[in-house]
Amino acid sequence: MKNCARWAALALSLALMGSPMHADPVQVEPAQVGYSAAGLYNLANAYARQGKPGMAVLNYERASLLSPNDPDIDANVSYVRASSHVPAPPRSTFDRVVRIASPFALSWIGVIGLVSVGVSALAAQLSSRHRWMRRLGMLFGIAMISLTVANCIALWPILHEGVVISAATPVRVSPVPMGDSLFVLNEADTVKITAEHEGFWLVQTRAGRTGWVSHSNVAPVVPRK
Amino acid sequence: MSTRRTHVRLLMAIAGAALVLAAPAIADEPLVYATIQPAQITLGESARFTITNLGDGTAPITMPVVSGLQFEIVGRTRQIEIINGTTLPSSSIVVRVTPQMAGIFTIPGVTPKSQPVVLQVNSLPGSAGAPRPSGPRAPNPPPILAGGSIPKGVHLTDDGSAYVRLSVPKREVYVGESVPIDIEIGMRSGFVSSLNGLPKLTGDNFTLGSLAHQPERSERMIEGQSFVLLTWRSVLSVVKPGTFPLAAEVPLTVKIRTRPRRESALDDQFGDPFWQNFFGASVPKDINVESPPQEVKVLELPAEGRPADFHGAVGIFAIESDISPVKAEVGDPLTLRMRVVGSGNFDRVDSSMLDHVEQWKTYPPKSTFNSNDPLGHKGEKVFEQPVIASKPGVQTLPALSFSYFDPNTKRYETAHSPPLSVTISPSLADSTQMAPALAASAASGPVDKLAEGLKADHAASQTGMSSLIPPYLQPRFLVLPSLLALAFAGGWVGARRRKIPAERFAARNRIAQRATKRALAQMESAARSGNPAQFFNSARAALQQSFAARWQLAPDEVTTAEVQARLSDDDDIQQVFALADESKYSGRDLESTDFARWMHAVRQRLIVEQAQ
Numbered sequence: 111m112k113n114c115a116r117w118a119a120l121a122l123s124l125a126l127m128g129s130p131m132h133a134d135p136v137q138v139e140p141a142q143v144g145y146s147a148a149g150l151y152n153l154a155n156a157y158a159r160q161g162k163p164g165m166a167v168l169n170y171e172r173a174s175l176l177s178p179n180d181p182d183i184d185a186n187v188s189y190v191r192a193s194s195h196v197p198a199p200p201r202s203t204f205d206r207v208v209r210i211a212s213p214f215a216l217s218w219i220g221v222i223g224l225v226s227v228g229v230s231a232l233a234a235q236l237s238s239r240h241r242w243m244r245r246l247g248m249l250f251g252i253a254m255i256s257l258t259v260a261n262c263i264a265l266w267p268i269l270h271e272g273v274v275i276s277a278a279t280p281v282r283v284s285p286v287p288m289g290d291s292l293f294v295l296n297e298a299d300t301v302k303i304t305a306e307h308e309g310f311w312l313v314q315t316r317a318g319r320t321g322w323v324s325h326s327n328v329a330p331v332v333p334r335k
Numbered sequence: 336m337s338t339r340r341t342h343v344r345l346l347m348a349i350a351g352a353a354l355v356l357a358a359p360a361i362a363d364e365p366l367v368y369a370t371i372q373p374a375q376i377t378l379g380e381s382a383r384f385t386i387t388n389l390g391d392g393t394a395p396i397t398m399p400v401v402s403g404l405q406f407e408i409v410g411r412t413r414q415i416e417i418i419n420g421t422t423l424p425s426s427s428i429v430v431r432v433t434p435q436m437a438g439i440f441t442i443p444g445v446t447p448k449s450q451p452v453v454l455q456v457n458s459l460p461g462s463a464g465a466p467r468p469s470g471p472r473a474p475n476p477p478p479i480l481a482g483g484s485i486p487k488g489v490h491l492t493d494d495g496s497a498y499v500r501l502s503v504p505k506r507e508v509y510v511g512e513s514v515p516i517d518i519e520i521g522m523r524s525g526f527v528s529s530l531n532g533l534p535k536l537t538g539d540n541f542t543l544g545s546l547a548h549q550p551e552r553s554e555r556m557i558e559g560q561s562f563v564l565l566t567w568r569s570v571l572s573v574v575k576p577g578t579f580p581l582a583a584e585v586p587l588t589v590k591i592r593t594r595p596r597r598e599s600a601l602d603d604q605f606g607d608p609f610w611q612n613f614f615g616a617s618v619p620k621d622i623n624v625e626s627p628p629q630e631v632k633v634l635e636l637p638a639e640g641r642p643a644d645f646h647g648a649v650g651i652f653a654i655e656s657d658i659s660p661v662k663a664e665v666g667d668p669l670t671l672r673m674r675v676v677g678s679g680n681f682d683r684v685d686s687s688m689l690d691h692v693e694q695w696k697t698y699p700p701k702s703t704f705n706s707n708d709p710l711g712h713k714g715e716k717v718f719e720q721p722v723i724a725s726k727p728g729v730q731t732l733p734a735l736s737f738s739y740f741d742p743n744t745k746r747y748e749t750a751h752s753p754p755l756s757v758t759i760s761p762s763l764a765d766s767t768q769m770a771p772a773l774a775a776s777a778a779s780g781p782v783d784k785l786a787e788g789l790k791a792d793h794a795a796s797q798t799g800m801s802s803l804i805p806p807y808l809q810p811r812f813l814v815l816p817s818l819l820a821l822a823f824a825g826g827w828v829g830a831r832r833r834k835i836p837a838e839r840f841a842a843r844n845r846i847a848q849r850a851t852k853r854a855l856a857q858m859e860s861a862a863r864s865g866n867p868a869q870f871f872n873s874a875r876a877a878l879q880q881s882f883a884a885r886w887q888l889a890p891d892e893v894t895t896a897e898v899q900a901r902l903s904d905d906d907d908i909q910q911v912f913a914l915a916d917e918s919k920y921s922g923r924d925l926e927s928t929d930f931a932r933w934m935h936a937v938r939q940r941l942i943v944e945q946a947q
Contacts, residue, residue, distance in 0.1 A: 144799020152792045159789070175803050182790040189788045213805030220807055221816050228823025235830030258807055265805060286698050287668035287721035309666060309696060309723055324723075326666030326762055332803045 147177035147212075155186065163194040163298040164275035164329075171273060171300075171331045175265070178209040196298045199316070208260040216261045223254025267302070272311060272328040274299040279328065281321030285310035292321045295328075303330055367396060367446045371432065375455040378437050379522075379529040379588075382454055384430040386445050396428070399442045404454070405433040435552060486557065489521065490627045494591065495560075496526040499534065499626040501583040503571075507632045509742050512649040513544070513570040513680040515712050518583045520624070524554075524561040528619050531586040534567060537625065540579040540633075544570040544710060570710050572680065576635040584625040591620050640747050642738035644686070649740045650679010656735050656752035658722075665762040668721045673700075673735050673752065676715040681706075686737055688720040694730060696723040724759040731756050847884035851877045851941060858937065862930035870930060871915035874937045878908060881944040907936040 154169035170187035177183060191198050211219065230247035233240070277297045282289035285307040295301065295315070301323075305312035310322040311330075366389040376382050384406070386396060398406055410429040434440070437458035443451045491498045502517040518534045533546045550565040573579070636649070656673045663669055675684050681704050688700045700720035707713040724730050735752045806812035854877030861870035879893040886893070886901070895912040902908050911933060 144801055145803050146795070146799045148793040148795050149799065152795060155789055155792050172803055175805075176800065182793065186789050193788070213807065214800070217806035217812060221819065224816050224819055224823075228819060228827075232823060232826045232830060235827055235834055262805065262807060269804070269808075287723070288698065288701060288719075324666060324668060326664055326668075 147173045151183055158190050163190050164273055166190045167298045168273040168329050176212055178212060194298045196296055199300050205264045208264045216258045219254050220258030223251040226251030269332050270303050272301050272303045272330045275329050276327040279323055281323050285322040367449050369445050369452055371452045371454055377457045377529055378434055382432045384432045386428040387425060389425045396445050401440050401442055403436045404440055407431045492624055496523045496589045497521060497587055497624045499583055499585055499624045501626040507634060508573060509634050509636055509649055510573055510576055511647050511680055511683060512742055513572050513712055515570050515710055518567045520565045520585050521562040524563055527587050527589050529588040531588055534583050534585040537582045537584055541571045541573055541581060568710055570712050573633040576633045578630055578632045580628040581631045582626050582628040584623050586623050588619045588621050636740055642747055642749055645738040646685040647683035648679060649742055650677055651741055652677035652739050654737045654750040654752050658755045658757055662758045664760050665724055665727050668723050671720045671722050673718040674715050675737055678713040681716050684716045686718050688718055694726045727759045727761045729756060730759050844884050847880040850880040858934060868918040871918045874911050875915040881941050885944055908940050
């Protein structure tokens with residue numbers, strides 16, 4: 111059922127793009143309909159080639175979520191931002207350390223850490239032998255869980271970020287299309303999404319300014335359903 | 336009045352003195368100069384502009400043209416003047432200057448060499464009741480227009496100096512209807528010195544529209560006399576039904592003569608009130624001039640056939656609509672416009688436009704009014720409603736309608752606009768599904784200069800994730816670690832529960848061993864000091880601790896009887912307990928060798944107990 115829905119969405123997209131002759135059958139694999147780092151990276155490159163820096167940065171950010179240490183993604187997103195005169199968001203050493211692996215891998219690492227801690231604790235109750243091995247297992251497990259938790263802490267702000275995908279996006283005082291404009295966001299700017307109301311995001315810029323923008327102007331890094 | 340005359344004489348004397356001083360120069364070439372009196376007047380008054388030409392030459396004189404000032408030649412004179420024995424012919428042209436607006440005007444020189452003059456015109460006083468200088472009460476002058484016919488609707492004041500005419504195009508109007516009207520004020524030239532306020536309607540049954548704009552100015556001859564006409568165009572409306580009298584009034588200041596006409600030589604000479612005014616033969620007086628009342632019947636709007644969306648618009652209207660842009664993405668705001676054009680009470684023209692349309696999100700509309708006339712009676716009102724499509728595809732917005740009451744047909748009408756179609760494409764923000772198509776189109780489309788520094792594409796992987804949310808934040812994934820944590824916690828609690836009795840037993844053993852050690856040390860100490868009571872007490876205590884740990888009893892419960900019952904084969908231990916009791920109560924002394932034997936027996940027994 112899910113695959114049918116994906117095929118239908120894909121067919122509609124192709125029809126609306128008006129270029130069915132370009133639809134390569136090899137590319138239209140159901141597996142590609144999902145999110146993959148390579149797919150998002152290629153999509154971002156395609157947007158960059160079309161001169162759409164907002165959509166390009168958005169998809170680079172999404173690709174970076176799945177593959178945080180890909181140097182090509184980092185290079186291209188920095189290049190697109192620099193070309194659009196948009197400053198890159200600062201990334202701390204903590205961010206770089208805890209994003210050593212993808213969230214997918216770190217999720218399983220956390221599970222392994224939990225198992226390690228659990229087995230060590232259980233073994234301590236069942237036997238008094240191999241005390242050092244038990245302690246080592248406990249420390250290993252705690253370290254793995256800590257890494258996962260730290261990754262979650264580091265990713266949390268990014269999960270609530272959005273990228274401006276339209277040029278000269280007006281930020282309004284209220285969540286209505288005719289609301290007075292407070293200021294204007296540049297395309298490819300990254301903002302923090304703090305709330306949502308009837309087709310509008312309440313966003314906050316890095317300078318601390320807040321206002322409402324239409325859903326059609328800002329796309330969240332992590333799509334919300 | 337005498338003061339003004341003195342000023343005029345003084346000015347003439349100054350001008351004469353100037354001429355005497357300038358006589359040699361004047362003799363050579365003609366001198367043309369201009370003066371204006373008075374240099375400061377109020378709107379509605381006139382000033383005298385005199386152009387004097389000294390000498391016998393003919394200098395070219397051009398009448399000045401100044402926007403906002405009206406020049407009218409009222410007389411010419413020619414005379415001979417003798418200055419310092421020199422005969423100078425002179426001619427003068429007297430021009431009446433009537434301002435049409437307030438301000439400071441510079442009248443340019445009438446010849447290239449003559450100097451400009453300045454006239455300051457003050458605006459009318461703000462209210463009709465503003466204090467005005469009034470002269471002594473004078474007898475009413477005879478009417479200027481005695482008898483004769485006057486235009487229809489014109490009803491002159493008693494002295495014939497002014498009139499107000501109210502023109503209403505219809506006698507039957509509906510409640511809320513806007514009716515354009517004309518208010519015409521006729522002021523006889525030179526007799527009305529100022530207009531002290533804007534016209535207003537008498538009574539409180541009618542509401543008059545704005546009169547802020549400038550009135551139309553014209554001149555008209557009535558019965559051979561020149562009248563300045565000011566005409567305001569406005570709209571009136573009524574808020575309640577009934578039959579009401581309607582009239583307009585305006586406050587004026589008129590000039591009335593203070594002496595009979597025959598005594599004024601200038602009047603006789605020119606027959607013009609300008610000269611009468613100039614030489615002080617009149618005084619100002621504030622009056623209210625009112626138009627003849629006329630009856631207007633106000634009808635109530637019929638209740639029958641009133642549409643649900645009728646908001647009180649009365650007039651003749653038509654609507655048209657459009658939407659922009661006609662192609663958009665999901666989530667993009669579009670603007671739906673409805674234009675209501677026609678004539679009527681646009682202040683009551685209102686519409687909520689679209690509300691609750693499926694697959695559309697609608698917002699309250701805003702309206703702006705563009706008037707085609709100064710009255711705001713004709714024009715167009717534009718309603719703009721933001722709408723947002725929630726689904727892609729070709730979407731159709733339903734027809735718009737607008738209801739109003741037509742006073743000509745005397746019934747309610749509803750104007751309709753055709754439905755509008757818009758093409759909505761999917762939002763760019765949800766672009767994942769479009770990846771293949773976009774990649775394909777990008778490969779064949781124009782390449783932006785942004786692409787020049789990009790790293791190459793990656794080989795597309797065959798696996799994809801259904802969500803970008805990290806698994807550790809997805810409830811579906813969190814089930815696994817939660818179950819594992821529960822399992823480990825359960826196992827740990829179970830193991831812990833099983834371990835507790837053994838730990839308690841071991842702890843008790845450890846406590847018993849420590850107590851036994853202490854008792855043995857006390858035994859050795861007692862043996863060295865030769866204290867049998869302490870020795871056997873310590874021995875019994877050490878044995879009680881040891882037996883209590885094995886027999887699961889409290890140490891106090893290990894009595895001599897208990898030992899005899901449980902250790903019937905061990906006479907030494909039974910004897911130790913007995914000797915402990917005996918030494919405690921009898922105080923019997925034991926030999927030193929006895930200490931060693933009993934010490935050995937107790938140690939042996941403790942070793943046996945620990946081994947068990």
